[in-house]
Amino acid sequence: MSDDRSAPDDPVEKLLRSARNEAVDEQFHVTGVMMQYYEVCERELWFASRHLEIDRDNPAVVQGTQVDDDAYAEKRRNVSIDGTIAIDVLDDGRILEVKPSSSLVEPAKLQLLYYLWYLDRVVGVEREGVLAHPTERRRESVELSDANAEWVEESIRGVHRVVTGDSPPPADEKPFCDSCAYHDFCWSC
Numbered sequence: 001m002s003d004d005r006s007a008p009d010d011p012v013e014k015l016l017r018s019a020r021n022e023a024v025d026e027q028f029h030v031t032g033v034m035m036q037y038y039e040v041c042e043r044e045l046w047f048a049s050r051h052l053e054i055d056r057d058n059p060a061v062v063q064g065t066q067v068d069d070d071a072y073a074e075k076r077r078n079v080s081i082d083g084t085i086a087i088d089v090l091d092d093g094r095i096l097e098v099k100p101s102s103s104l105v106e107p108a109k110l111q112l113l114y115y116l117w118y119l120d121r122v123v124g125v126e127r128e129g130v131l132a133h134p135t136e137r138r139r140e141s142v143e144l145s146d147a148n149a150e151w152v153e154e155s156i157r158g159v160h161r162v163v164t165g166d167s168p169p170p171a172d173e174k175p176f177c178d179s180c181a182y183h184d185f186c187w188s189c
């Protein structure tokens with residue numbers, strides 16, 4: 001566990017102060033996608049933080065984008081906050097996150113929880129979330145409980161640790177490496 005919790009240089013404090021445009025030595029912003037990458041693969045997060053281009057011809061990436069763009073198009077509106085997070089808001093006020101498959105449900109849940117946390121801590125608005133898997137016709141309600149808020153904040157600290165690293169974390173083979181946009185950076189000889 002981080003020992004700099006509540007200290008001025010705690011990444012969570014740094015993120016909150018950056019979002020409020022308060023003076024900080026170094027701006028620190030975290031997008032929802034960064035949270036998802038952190039949960040999926042820390043090495044993937046590091047590559048993405050260096051703005052390495054994602055492979056849009058990768059079938060898995062294309063599928064994910066298409067599902068996200070098409071699902072629930074009539075029932076939601078997209079809202080950008082602080083230029084950092086972009087959320088989909090349903091007519092009933094809940095925050096929607098759409099994923100093409102439940103195979104990576106924890107990363108999607110963490111991303112959605114981060115949106116709920118950001119809304120609560122930065123904007124001052126409490127919201128519930130819904131994680132939708134349209135291809136499986138399944139929905140899951142998500143709430144920012146104390147335990148989930150703790151998960152989000154520990155993940156923010158983890159994101160900061162990864163993206164401020166001088167080199168990527170070592171490659172650690174995962175079931176979805178074959179469909180990862182950075183596959184060639186990890187497994188080509």
Ligand code: SF4
Pocket residue numbers: 040041042043044171172173174176177178180181182183184185186
């Ligand atoms: S190929 Fe695997 S180890 Fe490499 S960045 Fe992607 S998920 Fe991570």
